[in-house]
Amino acid sequence: MTPRLSAETLQALQALDTCTVANAIETFDVRLRNEGYADSSIRCMTNCESPIVGYAVTARIRCSSPPVTGGNFVDRTDWWDHIMTIPGPRIVVIEDVDENPGAGAFLGEVHACILHGLGCVAAITNGSVRDLPAINKGGFKLFANHVSVSHAYVHVVEFGHPVKVGGLVVKPGDLLHADCHGVLSVPHEIADRIPAKAAEIMEREKKVLELCSQGNVTVEKLRDAVHGVFN
Numbered sequence: 001m002t003p004r005l006s007a008e009t010l011q012a013l014q015a016l017d018t019c020t021v022a023n024a025i026e027t028f029d030v031r032l033r034n035e036g037y038a039d040s041s042i043r044c045m046t047n048c049e050s051p052i053v054g055y056a057v058t059a060r061i062r063c064s065s066p067p068v069t070g071g072n073f074v075d076r077t078d079w080w081d082h083i084m085t086i087p088g089p090r091i092v093v094i095e096d097v098d099e100n101p102g103a104g105a106f107l108g109e110v111h112a113c114i115l116h117g118l119g120c121v122a123a124i125t126n127g128s129v130r131d132l133p134a135i136n137k138g139g140f141k142l143f144a145n146h147v148s149v150s151h152a153y154v155h156v157v158e159f160g161h162p163v164k165v166g167g168l169v170v171k172p173g174d175l176l177h178a179d180c181h182g183v184l185s186v187p188h189e190i191a192d193r194i195p196a197k198a199a200e201i202m203e204r205e206k207k208v209l210e211l212c213s214q215g216n217v218t219v220e221k222l223r224d225a226v227h228g229v230f231n
Contacts, residue, residue: 004055004087005175005191012195013186014053018179021186024197028190038143038166038183042124045142046135048180052122054089056174057082059159060097061127063104063152073155080118082160086173088119093170095163096127104152105130107142116140124176124183126165143183 005013013021026033059079067073083090092115094106107123109131115123122141123129128148135142145166162171168185170176175186186194208225211217 005188009192009195010053010089013177013191014051016177016195016198017051018177018181018184020198020202021177021194022184023201024194025184025187025190027197027201028187028193030187030190036168036185036187038124038168040166040182041145042126042143042166042168042183043145044178044180044182045129045144045147046132047139047141051177051179052089052091052141053175053177053186054091054121055086056170056172056176057086057090057092057120057159058095058161058163058170058172059092060095060157060161060163061106061125061154062098062157063096063102063106063127063154064098064100066153073153076156079156079159080114083115083118083120090115090118090120091176091178092120092123093163093165093176094123094125094127095165096125097157098127101126102128102146102148104128104150104154105146105148106151106154106156107144108151109134112138112140112142122178124165124170124178141178143178 096102105128107125107129112135124143126145128146129142129144130148160172162169168183175188175191177184177186211221211225
């Protein structure tokens with residue numbers, strides 16, 4: 001895994017909204033502009049007012065089918081040990097690999113509390129979540145595609161491997177940034193340079209915003225103000 005970023009860099013990234021981080025990443029030309037983020041199927045379901053940043057812990061689940069014997073699957077706790085091998089802050093990314101994801105919710109009040117206790121700040125899934133009012137009372141955040149009343153036959157089938165949620169491939173240890181706009185993967189190799197670049201972009205955007213708010217806008221003034229902002 002790539003070495004962990006400094007606490008100062010993580011705090012600086014968390015102070016930025018995800019759109020601004022995405023804008024900054026684009027300036028480094030490290031990937032295509034239509035890559036590196038989950039699509040709009042993954043939405044913030046709880047406490048969306050502030051961004052989160054952390055390192056990915058990955059797992060896969062199934063929900064729809066009962067076990068061959070017995071009434072339910074036994075809860076696995078071995079993946080908790082894997083969680084602790086990833087440095088904090090941690091973001092759990094869970095891929096529901098059922099043919100139709102979301103039949104049941106793995107992430108509810110109890111599991112959210114457990115993950116929070118293990119140093120996780122959020123969880124992301126292409127499946128379902130539940131117990132939203134209870135989770136909203138705490139600091140844990142959920143990003144998901146569905147909401148479900150039941151956990152159905154949910155169980156962890158594997159962990160510690162690359163997963164795919166909302167079209168975004170996530171590997172253990174990947175740096176993620178997320179807020180009300182969605183989920184973004186942040187390349188490690190430029191992460192410590194993003195806050196400064198974001199400040200430059202916001203300063204340029206400020207000129208346009210101030211011009212438009214002052215009135216008496218002309219096309220010539222706008223052309224001058226936006227020069228370099230959208231390139």
